[in-house]
Amino acid sequence: MASEKEELSKQLSNEERNFKKLQKRSISVDMTRGRPGALQLDIAMPMLKMAGELDYVQNGIDARNYGDLAGIPAARELFAQLFEVSADEVIVSDGSSLDIMYTLVQFAMQFGVLGTEPWNKLQQVKFLCPAPGYDRxxxxxxxxGIDMLTVPMLDDGPDMDMVEELVRSDDSVKGIWCVPKYSNPTGVVFCDRTVERMASLKPAAKDFRVFWDNAYIMHTLNETDVPLANIFDLARKAGNADMIYSFTSTSKITFAGSGLAAMAASKANIDDILSKLAIRKINSNKVNQVMHVAYLRDKQNISLIMQRHAMLLRPKFQLFERRMSEAFGDCADVKWSRPGGGYFISLDVEGCAKRIVELCAQAGIKITPAGSTFPYGFDDKDSNLRIAPSVPTLEEMDFALDVLIEAIKIALLEKQIAKMDV
Ligand SMILES: Cc1ncc(COP(=O)(O)O)c(C=O)c1O
Incomplete structure (x- = not known):
């Protein structure tokens, strides 16, 4: 009778033969980044058609001219609805929310936060990084040069016991990154208790900030959205009104990188940020703001637009779920998320992530490098992979899944055989 190792080696040879056949098809599919697919981008094209007919002079503001650094009132109102804050707690800016986040870290490093010492004058600055998280x-x-402390991401948000302890005991901890809704890449929505605990932190550093990156604020994949508690209300109640910076954009509502981005924070923070921004620029692209307000109108209308996005995205997530369940439904070594929104699926195969990425690349399937979802690219279990299904067509996705499934089988068999050799 063949030994277990011989049996596994035979299985591996079979899978390798299947894999070679897939390689011969020489198709290439990119599932690395959460970019909207072309059909999704087409949804917003009517905005460009209406652009020539719009009134760019509103309430005494000529959007074509200099001024109004915080954005036109109607755009601030629109984002205030999404953030659930008042319009004077919002700045509307150009294209990218990541750009605002970078700017705020840069301001804190160079100038401090609400009058505190600049962070680059301090011995050490640390941020808490729930992981798996967003590589950017x-x-x-x-x-x-900010030191990153990894905090485990649980099913309902970051490990709050750890967050509370680190924030309370160390005044060099100046921030935490959070993607509270349909998190990148796990799809987790922070539960009410987690939001309340986050809003009620007692930081040793008075210039500690929660970077609340609500990139997927309206991005459900289903007919109903999962609600997220209002962190601003809770922070105000806890006496932490100035502790929250929140961000979002229309990158995945209208055009990626060419839409609007916005931030919300207390009035004191907004005034502080505007005073620094005013040195750098006179205003953002208000013409684009007029176009976006005319097209998006209000939160309810944005929900309708997002249903059209969901109709395009949902089948891709469903295909992933079906194919993976068929292949690994009863295999405890392969786990994946079932997100209710956002752009990503988080896949875990312990000890195999790097090998799977390598094999996929050999058959033309690009996925985000293993480790990217952890600070310093260091996933100590070599387990987590981020899958972005938005760009490929369903046919491409089906082929990509043929490859991914085969790659997982090969990586798992190789791992089992290697264990026997030890
Ligand atoms: C969590 C998160 N934040 C921010 C961004 C980038 O957003 P923007 O286009 O507004 O810079 C992304 C893009 O994938 C994201 O996943």
Missing amino acids: HFAICRAF
Whole structure:
């Protein structure tokens, strides 16, 4: 009778043969970044058609001219509805919310926060980084030499016991990155208790800020949205009104990188930020703001637009779920998220992530490098992968899944065989 190892080696040879056949199809599919697909981008094209007919002079403001650094009142109102704050607690800016986040970290480093000492004068600055998390948040920390402390991401948000302890006991902890709704990449929505605990933190550093990146604020994949508690109300109640910076954009509502981005914070923070921004620029693109307000109108209308996005995205997430359940439904070694919104699926195969990415690349499937979802690219379990299904067509996605499934099978068999050799 063949030994277990011989049996596994035979299975591996079979899977490798299947894999070679897939390689021969020489198709390439990119599932690295959460970019909207082309059909999603088409949804907002009517905005450009109406652009020539709009009135760019409103309430005494000529949007074509200089001024109004915080944005036109109607655009501030629109984002105030989304953030659930008042319009004077909002700044509307250009294109990218990531750009605002970077700017705020840069301002804190160079000038301090609401009159505190600039962070770059301090011995050490640390940020808490719930992980798996968003690689571009971690890249901002790296760019400014901010030390990153990894906090485990649980099913209902970051490990709050750990967050509370670190924030309370160490005044060099100046910030935490959070994607509170349909989190990148896990799809987690922070539960009410987690939001309340986050809003009620007792930081040792008075210039500690929660970077509340609500990128997926309206981005449900289903007919109903999952509600998120209002962190601003809770922070005000806890005496922490100035502790929250929140961000969002229309990158995945209208045009990625060419829409509007916005932030919300207390009036004191907004005034502080505007005073610094005013040195750098006179205003953002108000013409684009007029176009966006005319097209998006209000929160309810944005929900309707997002249903059209969901109709395009949902089948791709469903295909992933179906194919993966068929292949690994009864395999405890392969776990994946079932997000209710956002752009990502988080896949965990312990000890195999790097190998899976490598195999996928050999068959033309690009996925985000293993480790990217952790600070310093360091996933000590070599487990987590981020899958972004928005760009490929369903046919491409089906092929990508043929490859991914085969790659997972091969990586798992190789791991099992290697264990036997030890
Ligand atoms: C959590 C999160 N924040 C921010 C961004 C980038 O947003 P923007 O286009 O507004 O810079 C992304 C893009 O994928 C994201 O996933």
